[in-house]
Amino acid sequence: MIFLIFASLAVLFVLGAPIIYSLGVASLISLLFLGNVPLVVILQKMWSAVDNFALLAIPLFVLTGGLMEKGGVSRRIIAFAYAIIGKVAGGLGFVSISSSMLFAALSGSSPATVAAIGGMIIPSMKQKNYDPNFAAALHASAGSIGVIIPPSITMIIYAVIAEQSVGRLFLGGFAPGILIGLSLMVVCYIISKKRNYPREEQTSWINILKTFKDAVLSLMVAVIVMGGILSGIATATEAAVLAVFYAFFLSFFVYKELTIKDVKDVLVETVFITAAVMGVMATAGIFGWILVTQQVPQMIANYIMTITDNPLMVFLMINIVLLIIGTFLDTGAALIIFVPMLIPIAQAYGFDPIHFGVVTVINLAIGMATPPLGICLFVACRIAKIPLVSIVRPILPFLAAMIFVLFLVTYVPQIILFLPNLMGR
């Protein structure tokens, strides 16, 4: 039975069926095989998988990101980063990493971060004779910070499944997000030195201030979101709505770059992204439910416990499994299928749920930049106009840096937990 459900899922994946329907059809096959479950359960599980107010934050954050993007926000952020950090060796690389980190604070999605920042910087890197493969790898890895620094779609989904506070998870993402950014900068610096990538021209303090003035209104979105949640004025969903209004007013009335047609495009785009993310959650809801009724999570937990009872080893194994899953599976689907399996393990070993959640999200974020199937790789390659194979080697040092940070925050939980614990419960 367990073999049947996973085998049918794997076959459907390989044959190119969309993930959302692969999960649905594989679940249906298993239910037909079991025979004693009324099929109406499919509808009930799909409904309840998306019936949660916290999930409404997802389309709202996507909408915010889209409005900001059309309003010319990424250009302003990049100009600011350029003024500050452009003058070191391989300056453009630093600009893209720091811009990705700032953009991550406005957007909850990694592919969106790659598209927004990479779309602007990769072409100019090519012009300045950077290796396009290096440029694509840099942006794919930097963009994956998008779901680590809050707001984060992936964290919202985790919070809903694991019944944790979205706000505390968000806070936990700050420190690891910044650490990953810094570690990528180190790699970028070493490579740029070796290859003699150019410095950008020195700018004046006045220019830095000017670009800061331009960018600070955009970055206020992050303040609204986190401030709204932390002060208790708003839930994550409500904070997201405030961000939508702010983004609209800023882009439409202040920057005056957003047109009514843009708004329409962003709305349509948001419907698509919401459907793609939440649709997978709906069908994964059936799939996950079948696994639970077959007691697969317990079996896996028990199995892991027979291998070792050292918590550090268990966490290592979980990390490795999650990294592999993150490469092959859409993050929403990965979370809804695997988090229910992992939580009992985490509880048995006394891992802090927020710490465990942030580590899970980092794992999946790294998975998005890992060959062969990381979504950030696809986006970056498409922008750089290079085939997927040529990004495989240049991404390796960046992945190594990210995995290093992953293990650091895994084994020093205080790095993640410091901020959420300040907030209290």
Place this chain on the structure above:
Amino acid sequence: MKKLIFKINDAIYKVELFIGVSILVSIVFIVFLQVFNRFVLKQPLSWSEELARYLFIILVFIGISVATKAKAHFGIDFIIQKLGPRARNLVGTVIALGILYFLWVVFSKSFLLINSAMTQKSPAMGITMGYLYYTFPFFAAFAMVHIFTNLVEDLFGGDKG
């Protein structure tokens, strides 16, 4: 005949997209109203959370159908791209039939769910849950049309009649 299918398909798509965007905009205003009433007017709304949540669920299912038509769902297609055109069509047909069967199950079972929920009211607003579950037959029927049309398009070419 083929032309007619494409026409119906496009018409459904346009309606769905219009409803989807309208719902999204409504959600934005409802949730805003919720914060505003609670924080500024100090009079929390009892119905806003529930209404926004149900609208969101409808949005998700309409969106799934819309994204089906536009082939915007994630999938791993680089293996199948390596196959020849005939093998690809064969695999595509098998998958489409599998998906159509899944959607058919959703469609046919939806009436069971609707009938069983006709006496069940939502907690805050007292909406009959059965009406809300009408989302399912519409979603499944529309998505079936999209899957079928996409298959016709793949097998017999685009809308040249």
